[in-house]
Amino acid sequence: MNLLLLEEKDFLPSGEARISGRRHRQLRDVIKAVPGKRCRAGILGGMRGHAEILACEEDLTILRFSEEDPPPPPLPVTLLIALPRPQTYTKVLNCAVEMGVKRIDFINSFKVEKSFWQGSRLSQEYLDNELRLALEQAADTVMPQIFFHPRFKPFIEDELPGLSPGAARIAGIPGAEEVPERFAGAPVVLAVGPEGGFTDYENGFLLEHGFTGVGLGPHILRTEFAVAALLARLSIRSF
């Protein structure tokens, strides 16, 4: 936890915050909170700063928050990704959210197994918890939005045009040219296929709908590392 994520509802009218549950236990066991100790904190959807511990009780910690700086800038990437198997799904969420993505659309694809759509990890409760953990890792405060689209073509044809009207569209396609420099730092819709890749039909469909194929070089990466590598290239600002 690189940042303690606070919410408006944690605050008392006095301005102090009371937290319990996971965050309380983490402060107690990892940060070794004692009165007077400070740690990085932020308000969900708001500013970052420091929390000063005022009291540590059995089941709750009381603290005072002071604002300092805004959250890190978001990465202007909308990630469309074929719904991965459950463990990979969690890794992709972690990776994309840590790297500053604020919108992820999980889509269907021929090679997505039907059972993946039934997983408990798609629940709002699971997502709420995982997304908070990823924000705390990244020292970010802005909650990303996650959507699920169990139909591939209607999503690309009917919904995508309204999502990111001015954004470039690129799709990870093995063997395509590596991410061209012009996309770095620009608003981009990035499509990533399932294990084994999009089918030829799906690749053709994406290309017909304005996507440019981009590759990652000669090695074949598992999904979460392909996402990390593509986002790392898209986030370059200093080149």
Added chain:
Amino acid sequence: MNLLLLEEKDFLPSGEARISGRRHRQLRDVIKAVPGKRCRAGILGGMRGHAEILACEEDLTILRFSEEDPPPPPLPVTLLIALPRPQTYTKVLNCAVEMGVKRIDFINSFKVEKSFWQGSRLSQEYLDNELRLALEQAADTVMPQIFFHPRFKPFIEDELPGLSPGAARIAGIPGAEEVPERFAGAPVVLAVGPEGGFTDYENGFLLEHGFTGVGLGPHILRTEFAVAALLARLSIRSF
């Protein structure tokens, strides 16, 4: 498995190969091997090509291999990384090997827990298996070398100079300038700290020994994604 990894010892004098164990089961259960079916294959340390299944028996598969192309070029990066906790260690191995790193040196650092050095995952047996799986994922055939250095300073002072004499040295240091373009594609020694980062003393020591600090932007990534993102930037050839 994007490539079936064969070894010289799998081959019979007739030129056919017989495989059993994990690879046999994967061919049978995942590739659904039947006589006449082909799959991508490669010789450990050698060429890639295709394997044609000749026979599938209860405990072994017999196949014929034909050479086609060399393995993908290695990434000219030596990764020095503070030994991570066991699960993260495996993810770092997977990521670096899939991205083409051929030498990884796990080093000590103040924040590395002593118990990490006792883990069963440091055994040659564990490594042999994991490295093969990562090569099969990446469609690579060249086995990387893995080393362990339980002392930080002697390694940096005495051993490092002989390892990669002409290579640039860079170290991931939060807040430093993002990976400068001049390092992309060049031989590089990349140092990555533990969870929580190198200490100020260690950072100073690295800078004194010729390392340039490089950052990854405003978000704090967990170790395996930081490695993926740094390697992705170092592997750029088209910018």
